[in-house]
Amino acid sequence: MSRDRPSQPWLYRKLTPDGRQSLHRRLLSFLLVPLMLMLLIESLVTYTGALVYSNHVHDSDLADSVVTLAEMLSKQDMGDQISPQARFLLEFDPQGHNYFSVSSDKRGLLAGTSELRPPASLTLTVDTAPRLYDLVIDRRPVRAATARIPSSHDPGDELTLTIAETLHDRHERAKEILLLSIPAQAMLIAGVFALVWYGVRIGLRVLDPLTERLATREHDLAPIGDADVPVEILPLTRTIDGLFARLRGMLALQDRFIADAAHQLRTPLAGLRVHLERAQSDPTPATVHDAFEHIGRLTHRASRTSTQLLALTRAQSPEHESRVPDLIDLNRVVPEMLSLRVHEALAAGVDLGYDGCDKPAWIDGDRNTLQEMLDNLIDNALRYAGRRSIVTVTVDQLDHRPRLTIEDNGPGVPPEFLARLGERFFRVPGSGEEGTGLGLAIVQRIAERHAAQVFFLRGNEGGLRVEIVFPGARTERRER
Incomplete structure (x- = not known):
């Protein structure tokens, strides 16, 4: 037949094979969950840091690409045109798609996509370094870098160069860093858990002297005391001491009742025996009648005494203290x-x-x-x-x-x-x-x-x- 158990969360019901709660397992359970949460939080922090680093590296490469394109257009007499080979290299991305644009202040878009327009709030001059910003192209977020250079074909004209890339590669690099760090973090968590397991197992041995001291007792209800009791279980031992004190009081009350009953009932019982022997030794009606009268009074006295003793014991019993x-x-x-x-x-x-x-x-x-x-x-x-x-x-x-x-x-x-x-x-x-x-x-x-x-x-x-x-x-x- 199955035994009903209290409806507690699984975390609180760490039982041994015989169905008993285990303090050792419960402590480990309380520590294991926070450690797993720490691993999850550490993974999120690592991924965030890796993504920040990846963005920094890719932004630097993106700015360098704009500078390289500017140098190529300014040093080569290409009529502000981009060769098919250069266009392929600028747009190539094995995991996504890159974008570029070259536009002239006088002639408009010369090459690339027209959607790479810098925001109006972004001010660009020929002397400034490439500026970076975010935008969305074809429903995909991209990161763009833009710069301005003088036109080699028309000295009075300026060109705006922009190169953009999707964010896919940035996230891939962050994932790679995360995957590299997870094994080390998992090993660290496992090592910490092993140390905790060992520490809990060794730490609980501090209860052994107290257990041995209590095991040697037979009928001793003296207080346990606080000599070798860890601070964490002092409330338990003091509660047990209180129970021992109540038991001592009840046993003392029982002993007192027995002593009082023996003291108070000895006289009427002795009188009963005397008058019974007297009636047996002299069976005349007068003697028997007188003996029965004495026996009746002594019986009434014994009955009243026992009733009063029981009433006094009830009045002294600690049972009434718990009643509301x-x-x-x-x-x-x-x-x-x-x-x-x-x-x-x-x-x-x-x-x-x-x-x-x-x-x-x-x-x-x-x-x-x-x-x-x-x-x-x-x-x-x-x-x-x-x-x-x-x-x-x-x-x-x-x-x-x-x-x-x-x-x-x-x-x-x-x-x-x-x-x-x-x-x-x-x-x-x-x-x-x-x-x-x-x-x-x-x-x-x-x-x-x-x-x-x-x-x-x-x-x-x-x-x-x-x-x-x-x-x-x-x-x-x-x-x-």
Whole structure:
């Protein structure tokens, strides 16, 4: 079955025979294309330079031909006429056609073609050197050279001599020069590519010490470090170090959970065994009934402890860091959460109430963990405030920051123990109620996940007051 591959340009998909990407081949591919472009650009530059040189040589020859024709007409008494042999030599071109003209100021065109007329802007005198210009004859571009000489037949007359040639030979000479230079350029490019190939192959060996160092590891998640890491792959190794740090945190969290579970469940499990052995050794109804009551309480304690441990582990897990927070209005969701606990409050003889504010209290958070945090705060209040107590949940603003407050009028917590309420497994001495000591620790961890601050204070009526101050939601998300 074929495996789908990412849709990337061919230049990026340099694969080894087993289908893996090759950094070596990819680097060579990135270098080969520029080198081929350099060869093409160098060929164009060479051809342009050769054409300029060819034009210069042919222009010089063309001017010399005009001078030679002028000398021939001035030194020989030919009546300003050109012999058939001279005409053939002037017009002959094996790859194209040459043109010439001899015209008199008085008698007009004497020989050649009439189309070789110098442009009006070109001023010629007898004493000036031949002048060159471009024109088109029979739809073919030509290069012409022209000069003026006195007529040997009529001293009062002057002749205009013009010789023109097509550009074919000029381009042929430029092509010959280009063809001569391409092999040398190709050999140079091939040599450079070979050096690059060798350099890339040798250069990648700098990764060998790092590879060997990592290969010797088994369960070591220590940072790789920057000692023998090339600068180019530092971002990769630092990303791996970040992954190692998260893995260490998760493993530490797992180890802590196992240690906490072993510590907290050891007592109820030991009690279960004691009461089970007691019921087995004395099967009288009274003993068995009493043992089952103790077993029921211990089972409930073990169940609650394991639930709280799992909740604390979830609150500490880095999994929540990657979640995109929701936009939550505390003034709307907190009453909905409280409504789920009213029946428990009534059963416990506690007056559970809510006091909201007039405007929304927006935060960035996770509704599920907020529900868990509020549940733990209510559980703590219902457990320790006592019957006929009043528990009030308030949502308001503190310096434009949303604040959630839970206050009861129970016996409260001595001031010297308030600072320790968020610690794991801490229970206020003499409270008289069974508990795991994890509820407020869970509240502390969930608040930290929301970048909120938790304050444990003495209430206005002597009970416990817990304030959680959240940072406000981002403005752009609130306006959306």
